[in-house]
Amino acid sequence: MKEATLRQILVVTDGCSNSGMSPVAAAALAREQGITVNVIGVIEKSELGEKGETEIREIAEAGGGLCDIVYPQQLAQTVQMLTRKAMTRTIHQVVHKELKEILGDSGIAELEPQKRVQVAGMVDELGEKSSLNVVMLVDTSGSMKPKLSAVQQAIHDFSISLHSRSGRSRMAVCSFPGKQKYLDVRIPWTEQVEQAHHITGDLAMSGITPTGPAIVEAIALFDHGKLPQSLSERYAGTESDDHEDGSLRDHVF
Amino acid sequence: MEACVTMSFKQPPVIPSLPRQFHGKWNKKSYHVLRELGRGANGAVYLATQGGVKRAVKVGGESIDILMEVNVLKSVQQGRDSQVGPLLCDVDDLMIDGKPCAFYAMEYLEGEQLDRYIRQSGTEWVAVMMVQLLARLDVLHKHGWVFGDLKPENVIVTRADKQVRLIDFGGVTKLGNAVRQFTEEYDRAYWHAGDRRAEVSYDLFSAAVMMVRLFVDRQTWTSSLGEPRQTVWLCDIIRNSDGLYPYRVPLLKAFHGKYASAGEMRADMLAILRELTVAAPRQQKQARKRTSGAGGMGISGLFVASLLLLAGTLYYAWFM
Numbered sequence: 001m002k003e004a005t006l007r008q009i010l011v012v013t014d015g016c017s018n019s020g021m022s023p024v025a026a027a028a029l030a031r032e033q034g035i036t037v038n039v040i041g042v043i044e045k046s047e048l049g050e051k052g053e054t055e056i057r058e059i060a061e062a063g064g065g066l067c068d069i070v071y072p073q074q075l076a077q078t079v080q081m082l083t084r085k086a087m088t089r090t091i092h093q094v095v096h097k098e099l100k101e102i103l104g105d106s107g108i109a110e111l112e113p114q115k116r117v118q119v120a121g122m123v124d125e126l127g128e129k130s131s132l133n134v135v136m137l138v139d140t141s142g143s144m145k146p147k148l149s150a151v152q153q154a155i156h157d158f159s160i161s162l163h164s165r166s167g168r169s170r171m172a173v174c175s176f177p178g179k180q181k182y183l184d185v186r187i188p189w190t191e192q193v194e195q196a197h198h199i200t201g202d203l204a205m206s207g208i209t210p211t212g213p214a215i216v217e218a219i220a221l222f223d224h225g226k227l228p229q230s231l232s233e234r235y236a237g238t239e240s241d242d243h244e245d246g247s248l249r250d251h252v253f
Numbered sequence: 254m255e256a257c258v259t260m261s262f263k264q265p266p267v268i269p270s271l272p273r274q275f276h277g278k279w280n281k282k283s284y285h286v287l288r289e290l291g292r293g294a295n296g297a298v299y300l301a302t303q304g305g306v307k308r309a310v311k312v313g314g315e316s317i318d319i320l321m322e323v324n325v326l327k328s329v330q331q332g333r334d335s336q337v338g339p340l341l342c343d344v345d346d347l348m349i350d351g352k353p354c355a356f357y358a359m360e361y362l363e364g365e366q367l368d369r370y371i372r373q374s375g376t377e378w379v380a381v382m383m384v385q386l387l388a389r390l391d392v393l394h395k396h397g398w399v400f401g402d403l404k405p406e407n408v409i410v411t412r413a414d415k416q417v418r419l420i421d422f423g424g425v426t427k428l429g430n431a432v433r434q435f436t437e438e439y440d441r442a443y444w445h446a447g448d449r450r451a452e453v454s455y456d457l458f459s460a461a462v463m464m465v466r467l468f469v470d471r472q473t474w475t476s477s478l479g480e481p482r483q484t485v486w487l488c489d490i491i492r493n494s495d496g497l498y499p500y501r502v503p504l505l506k507a508f509h510g511k512y513a514s515a516g517e518m519r520a521d522m523l524a525i526l527r528e529l530t531v532a533a534p535r536q537q538k539q540a541r542k543r544t545s546g547a548g549g550m551g552i553s554g555l556f557v558a559s560l561l562l563l564a565g566t567l568y569y570a571w572f573m
Contacts, residue, residue, distance in 0.1 A: 077437055081294065084433065085318075092317050109353055112279055113320075113344040116355070117327065120320035128430045160442045164431040164449035 004094075005131040006087055007035040009218050010079065011059065012151060013139035014042050016052045017211030020182065023055065026215035027063030035219060036090055037063025038082050042072055042147050059211070064090070072150035076157040083134060083158070087127045095123055131168040134158075135218045137183065140175040141209045159193035172221055176214035177206060183214045185221070267314045268297045269349045277345030278353065284310060294434055295319065295423045300361060307361040308342060316355035318423070320344075323357050325425040329396055337389045338419045362420065364412045368405035371467050376496050379467045380526045382410065383460065385417040387519035390456050394515055398425050399451035401432040403459035404439050405467065426451035439463060444482050446508060454510035457518055461507035462487065468496050484508045499525050 009030055017023045027037040039056045041048055048056075048069065060067035066086050070078045099108050099119070108116060136158070138144075138151055155173055162169035170189045178184035187193060276283035284301040291298050296313025313319040326341045339359040346353040364370075371378055386408060393400055400407075402424025409418050424434035432440075432449045439459040441447045446458060465487050466474055491497045491504060503521040512518045 076443075077435075081434070085315075088317060088321075089315070113323075113346065113355065116316075117320050117323045117344060120317055121324040123317060124321050124324070125427075128427075157442065160448050161431060164442075166430055 004091070004126070005133060006090055007222050008065070008083065008086060008132070008134045009035055009037045009063070009137055009215060010083065010134055011037065011039045011137045011139070011211065011215065012042060012075075012079075012154075013039065013056070013209070013211060014044075014052075014144050014147065015048065015139070015141070015209060016055050017209050019177075019208040019210040020213035021216070023211035023215055024058045024062045026212040026219075027059045027065075030215060030219050031062065031064045033219060033222075035063075035222060036065040036086050037215065038065035038086050039063075039067040040075065040078055040082060041067070041069035042075055042144075042150070043069060044072070044146065059215075072147045075147075075150050076154040079136075079154050079158045080161045083132075083161075084127070087130075087132065088123060091126050091130070092123050095119065095126075128165060129167045132162065132165065132170070133189075133222060134162070134169075134171045135221050136171060136173045137214055137218050138173065138175045138186075139209060139211070141177065141206060155187075156193055159190075163192050174214070174218060174221070176217075177208055177210050181217060182210045183217050189221075268292065269312055269314070269354055270297075271299050271301075271310070271312060271347075272349070275347045277343065277347060277356075280343055280345050282343055282345070282358075284308070284358070286310070293421050293423050295322065301358070303343070303358060307363075308358040309339065309361045310356055310358045312347075312354060312356040316346075316353075319355045319357060322422045322425075325398065325422050326357075326359070329393060329398065329422075329425075336416060336418060337392050338422060362409050362411055362418050364409045364418075366406055367408035367410055367417070368467060370410040371405075376468055379464060379496065380500065380522060380529075382408075382417050383464050384519055384523050384526065386419075386460060387457075387515045387522065389417060389419055390460065391515035391519065393419075393425075394428070394453050394456070397428050399428055399432065399453065400424060400456050400459075401426045401451060402434045402436055402439075403456055403463060404436050405463060428452070438466070438478070444484055444487075446484055447510060452510075453514060454507075454512065457507045457512050457515060458510065460515075460518075461504045464500070464504065465490055465497060468494050499529055 011023075030037050037059060039060045041052065041056045053069065056067050056069065066082050066089070068078050068082055096108050099111075103110055108119060111119070136155060138148075140148070144151075159171060162171055168191075170191055171187070171193070172185065172189045173187040173193075174183045174185050176183040271286045273286050274283065275286075282303050284303045287300045287302065289297060290300050290309060295315075295318040296311050298309050298311045301308050301310045311319060311322070323341065323344050326338065329337055330341055339362050341357060341359050343358040344355070345357075346355055348354070365373070367382060371382070390400060390403075400419060402421065407419060407421045407424075409420050410416070411418060424432065426433045428451055430451050432451050432455060435449065437443045439462045440449070441455050441458040442449050444458075444462070447455070449455070469490060487508065488501075488505070491501050497504070500522060503518055503525070506512055506521075507518060
């Protein structure tokens with residue numbers, strides 16, 4: 001447990017996906033490979049609508065993660081909060097599972113509160129010490145433009161939070177849609193983002209929002225190797241995964 | 254599974270509302286809920302009575318968050334005389350819609366939120382309260398914890414004996430770990446003055462910002478919060494405030510992380526407070542004059558000199 005590495009994808013978006021596979025299926029695929037998917041909806045007023053809200057919730061649910069819908073000024077703090085809570089949850093689930101094996105079906109719920117307080121303390125400590133890898137996946141379709149300065153600030157801020165942890169932390173930042181692929185790697189895996197990077201420059205502003213395919217590509221950034229054959233056939237559609245993996249690696253390393 | 258615990262915009266966070274009456278599953282204590290007291294990031298706090306005594310009861314969306322807070326509260330309880338926060342009275346589960354939900358009950362601290370208290374009673378209370386607060390922080394730090402989410406909303410002034418107590422332990426973090434929860438306005442990293450590692454100096458930074466905040470009205474504060482935020486801007490407020498100006502040295506030292514303990518900062522503040530009280534009548538007149546005219550220039554100059562002195566010995570980032 002001490003060497004645990006937590007993997008998360010954090011999607012920052014402001015609307016519905018409209019291209020490629022379902023982002024909910026993509027999130028389920030990520031979860032299948034031990035990657036938690038969190039989603040933050042950034043909105044200016046109330047432009048998101050019920051459909052977008054539902055999608056955000058469904059992605060997070062399928063990805064075993066958390067979601068929130070906030071104004072741009074709340075973004076930085078939300079990123080930190082959501083990431084931490086999702087980590088705690090993941091670790092708690094693992095601990096819960098282990099305890100279930102010792103204590104029987106009801107597991108931790110059968111422990112008296114005082115004992116569970118100790119478990120909570122342990123979960124907290126494990127969360128702090130474990131390694132954390134996060135890919136931030138930023139929607140850069142046209143409507144996101146006015147929110148990108150807030151996103152940039154949140155990226156920098158997030159890197160400070162990661163840097164303050166005791167455990168090893170890495171983050172990468174990608175934008176979607178990409179120029180050629182579904183996503184572009186803006187900041188490759190790094191332990192600290194020194195300054196707010198300009199992700200606003202030469203963005204592919206277009207009407208398409210391929211959230212699902214972008215999540216699938218982001219999965220490839222984790223050093224897991226390729227998708228299992230059966231899953232890649234089921235989810236990836238017409239795209240060849242080998243090809244995608246290869247070119248992404250080039251970007252990153 | 255509650256997947257969306259923090260849907261904060263359209264839907265309220267999934268914090269279960271307490272039934273009007275309930276009892277704990279394990280310890281069998283029964284509670285009468287009177288009203289909601291407030292909501293934090295992890296849950297809601299209700300005022301309740303248990304066996305005829307008032308208690309503050311906290312429940313949250315996720316039991317684990319609540320239990321983590323209890324873990325911290327418990328370890329601070331050791332210094333019972335220290336009065337850092339409320340006393341922990343009970344930890345238990347209650348059933349809401351057939352699901353167990355962790356809650357804890359603590360001593361109900363009757364009093365006013367620090368910012369409201371200052372608004373009602375006047376800014377001359379600020380320094381007194383700060384000195385008290387620093388004593389509380391000192392105890393917490395000595396137990397190996399950092400408060401983290403220090404802000405006026407999390408400080409209460411008890412009605413009966415005007416004592417400062419800390420509430421909401423959701424941000425309390427073990428020294429050396431990453432601060433669990435913070436509020437941007439009082440967060441060192443947000444002011445570009447350091448990271449979010451839980452250190453004594455993290456709390457002292459927040460305390461200093463809080464002191465400045467308590468001297469200005471809400472409008473001035475929010476309207477001037479430009480980007481990027483830098484402590485230089487706080488210094489402008491200090492320079493222009495009669496109330497804050499005498500405390501410029503401890504405040505600046507706190508901004509720059511120059512105190513090793515809350516006790517040290519407390520001693521500095523206390524010394525200034527004493528001196529001001531003794532010299533009160535004459536100093537006030539001088540302070541009035543300072544804002545305009547030649548007298549103002551002179552003292553501004555002094556201020557700049559003290560800044561330079563600090564800059565020289567302290568920190569490279571002053572002009573950043």
